[in-house]
Amino acid sequence: MPATSHDVMPDIELYQPTDEENALELASSLGSDGWIVGGGQDTYGWLKDRNKSPAAMIEIAQIDAWKGVKETADGIEIGAVTTLTDIANHPLVQAKFALLATAASKVASPQIRNVGTLGGNLNQDARCWYYRRGLDCYRAGGNICYADSPEGLNREHAIFGASRCVAVSPSDTAPALVALDATMVVASVSGERLIPAQDFFVGPDRDIVNMTVLNEGEILTAVRLPNEWANAEFYFEKVADRNVWDFALVNVAAAIKVSGGEITDARIVCGAVECTPRRLEAVENAIRGQQRSEELANQVAAMSTEGARPLNYNHFKVPLMENLVKRAIRG
């Protein structure tokens, strides 16, 4: 039931399950009426603006089984409800997957990272201000995009992969996890499915109202990082208007294996340029087998922005993205 006053929280049925089975059963039975909340750093903004008002919320922050970082036979597993601060500071993550530690440390602000979870950062909704304002755009189930119009303010929007919607993926950890070939562990009452990070995010051409492939009743419970990219040479950089508490204008996450100065393999992923993290496979193929150098970086940087279709106000993202890719390659 919507609130009748802006001074109080809307009426929401709050469920706080303490074990996984209970949480999954609630997610299944409530379906689209059940809003999964971890740290709430995305949720409360919606509620405060009164632009979304779920009938029920399922808080999963207290489910211990979905918290923490543990070593596995072939890598590490991070519970989806682990806070970003814990991930950034965890010795195991810092030792083997510093790329993720750095990315997590760049999210928002210290206060937000203290309660914000990895799962929440990955599942957060688009930040297009027209959508967040509550306008009935395509992403909200409507039939128009206000951002991509002659007078639309689209400075922070996509330069790739727009299909009616031009919102970007705002997550900082997402590009890092794609670069590390992570696997998402998604659970429901029907069981568990494993989704490669690159396939976890979905663009508007295939699903214009959701940012991920999670179905109703499913919960992201963990993220697995294979040792394949452990201790590679990492680079993460985020460019935003503010140093703290801001979403990226463009970010880059790179994992590069180097042997004797030669790049033997690479993963380079950019965020905030498309509705999903954008993996630069053409650039990766171009630098594989080459000597890592500034010259190489200069030669291939332009490949990263081939096919870009800037909007009225975000042409700056093209050279910005090229420069970030250059810096990631040269190290």
Added chain:
Amino acid sequence: MGEIVRYKRDVWGEEVILGVSWDLLWVVAVAVLVLLAAHAIIMAALANKKMDKPSSEGRRVLRHETIDRLFHWVMAASILTLIATGVAPILGLRIAWLNIHWIAGLLLTFVVVFHIIRSLFWQDFKSMILGPKDFGEPFDSAQKPGKYTFEQKGMHWAVTVVVLAVIATGILLFLQIDTPFWDRTNSMAEDTLGLMFLLHGLSTLALVALAATHIYFALRPEKLFYTRSMVSGWISEDEMTANHDTSLWSPKEAD
């Protein structure tokens, strides 16, 4: 459930039409299934009262030229593609549907324009006209039609209206998205846009019902020779004399 039209707030906060309610898709699907199933059951019950089927052997007469059969099947494929891609996101299927949808739409537009011109100047347009006399045909077994039966003419004109509506609204919606030919301009007012989506959706629903009905009748045993003629071009002389008035339609012999 139960609404026909969905509404939204425009950028000024005014309530405007968003589009058709896709709950109606289930209503149409169930209604069509029930009606066609009822027809099949009734026809099966009446089967032993039917006369022998005319023979497909013997002299063959030309019913559809090659170009017209090609038009029919290209139109059928494009409509089925449009329905499949248009309905996919409604059903929650995650496929990149939009480009396939408008490409099929352009193909449909092209073949429909081609057919309109050809039917007006190169075919016997009068053979498809529905007149008052035609409405007595289903009730009078002695009255045989010319080339097309009352039902076939009815289906043709119903599809004509619906397909023209879906093409006209589809073109207006096509102008509102980015394509290889232009960048979108968001030039249509939101209330008009919603009306176009509503009309496009309603004509889609009608097209789903008509397509399902057409395919059902095309596969009915007593009509299968017509379907064969849309593939091979001919019907037998026996089939022609059994179902048509040869004074109203006298086709040439098929090759």
